[in-house]
Amino acid sequence: MRALESQAATLRLLSSRTTIPVPEVYALDTSRNNEIGAPFICTSFLPGKTVIKTWFEDSGPIPMEERRLLTLTSLAGCMAQLSAFAFDKIGSLCGDSPDAIPLGPCFDWDEKDDGTIGVDASGPFDSTDDYLREHFQLRNSKSEWGVAEDKLIVVIKSCLPVHNPGEGFVLCPPDFDAQNILTxxxxxVTGIIDWDLVQTLPRCVGYSRYPSWITRDWDPLMYGWPHLKDTENSPEELERYREHYCRALGAALAHRGDWSYTKKSHIWEAGWIALLNTVNRLEICRKLLQAAVGDDDDATDILYDLGTGALEKEKWDSIVDSLTKLFSVHVDPQ
Incomplete structure (x- = not known):
């Protein structure tokens, strides 16, 4: 119930204080005492087609590449408007007032053993460290791969630039992907939809990060290239689109503020996903490890040696140093 109220509060805030095209909330009822006998939110229809349908569509009034770049530029202009909001906690909006925006708990999907889905609440949290104490856990697997994964994810957790308690938190669409962007x-961009379970986030994974469909190469379990070339971009193409989005967001933010996070946000997003999603974790760890050590070493061999205890301390210390550099904040993305 409260999750629906938070979603409505966020949409009303964005509608009243930005020009981001989000659905207008017509009605909200979190009780069952209504005509449909269930909680509901009723919002306006937004025009356009989702990017997941148009990104590989080689037809229309302008060339596909030009249309893609325009989509990224338009989306960057929308996201830049979220720079107007800053928060001192990780949580979900629970109301709107002229003086302050109150925050309530975070909400997460909870899939039950019987297949039903509920919503769990936790927080709000005063710091990212408090949030991760609630949401991050090691696998504690005894296999060589599980041991290696746990060792790596602890290093990645320490390297993510999310531990400054004075930095504050920001908004971002909760599912910032192609199926939720209309053009x-x-x-x-004519609409941004699916704000279910929206919450504030650390700045490096907030509104200034890349949209997820141009960071797919950093989440290997979700990336189908080169086997699905009709529906996936190559790593080289994705890097080019990230460079364009970074420039567009920089222009929209006057090259200030959270734009300093954009250039490396695909790396930090991958690390954040790995912290919170154990299913994706091992392959993201492998990807980040390979990026840190370079092509002269094989990440799979390193993972195996790390998990079996065969990796020399000097080599491990060098890997930790390389990961630290990979995750370091890049202040000037130009």
Missing amino acids: DSDGN
């Missing part, structure tokens, strides 16, 4: 035939 017109030219590629202009």
